[in-house]
Amino acid sequence: MNIWFLRMDKDGWDELDLNQNYKYIHSAHGSCGGLDVALRYKKRCFPELTMNGKELAKFIRSIKQKLIANGLFDLEQSGKRRCDIALRYWLSEMQVDDLVFVRNKQGKVMLCKITGYISEDFFDKRGCFQRPVEILNEIKESVVPSEIWGRTQGRKTIERNAKKHITTWVTSNYELLICSE
Numbered sequence: 582m583n584i585w586f587l588r589m590d591k592d593g594w595d596e597l598d599l600n601q602n603y604k605y606i607h608s609a610h611g612s613c614g615g616l617d618v619a620l621r622y623k624k625r626c627f628p629e630l631t632m633n634g635k636e637l638a639k640f641i642r643s644i645k646q647k648l649i650a651n652g653l654f655d656l657e658q659s660g661k662r663r664c665d666i667a668l669r670y671w672l673s674e675m676q677v678d679d680l681v682f683v684r685n686k687q688g689k690v691m692l693c694k695i696t697g698y699i700s701e702d703f704f705d706k707r708g709c710f711q712r713p714v715e716i717l718n719e720i721k722e723s724v725v726p727s728e729i730w731g732r733t734q735g736r737k738t739i740e741r742n743a744k745k746h747i748t749t750w751v752t753s754n755y756e757l758l759i760c761s762e
Contacts, residue, residue: 610667622644641668691718
């Protein structure tokens with residue numbers, strides 16, 4: 582199981598925010614080249630991803646290089662250097678039943694469980710990614726270690742947990758996290 586940290590408070594879409602009426606997480610990753618670029622490569626993602634990890638990484642890098650060459654993408658813009666990592670996260674590494682700590686636009690941190698693959702409808706409209714989630718609980722700062730809370734405040738819009746002790750802590754304290762008030 583992966584543990585994800587997602588900042589939806591930085592996405593620029595005021596009308597879309599994680600809450601009881603909108604149980605989806607999303608990201609603007611993938612929309613840099615415009616909707617026409619995203620739709621050109623849609624068949625590689627739907628109904629499911631058709632590439633392994635190495636093929637996907639190479640594929641994303643080639644698209645990124647074409648966008649740079651055509652002046653549609655600037656590596657000097659914030660977050661653009663590591664966007665290929667975020668695309669791989671959304672497409673191949675994020676899985677059903679993974680947990681995600683999400684900071685929404687109200688500044689609340691919600692613990693969610695991913696319940697499905699990326700939405701084809703959302704991709705068709707916006708050229709980027711959305712996944713359905715089950716909202717497990719709102720998380721208060723006092724309930725989690727400072728390292729977890731800090732990641733929900735960080736500058737990265739999406740981050741995967743790579744530290745075993747965080748995964749171990751979340752797994753060991755799962756019941757506390759979903760029942761805390």
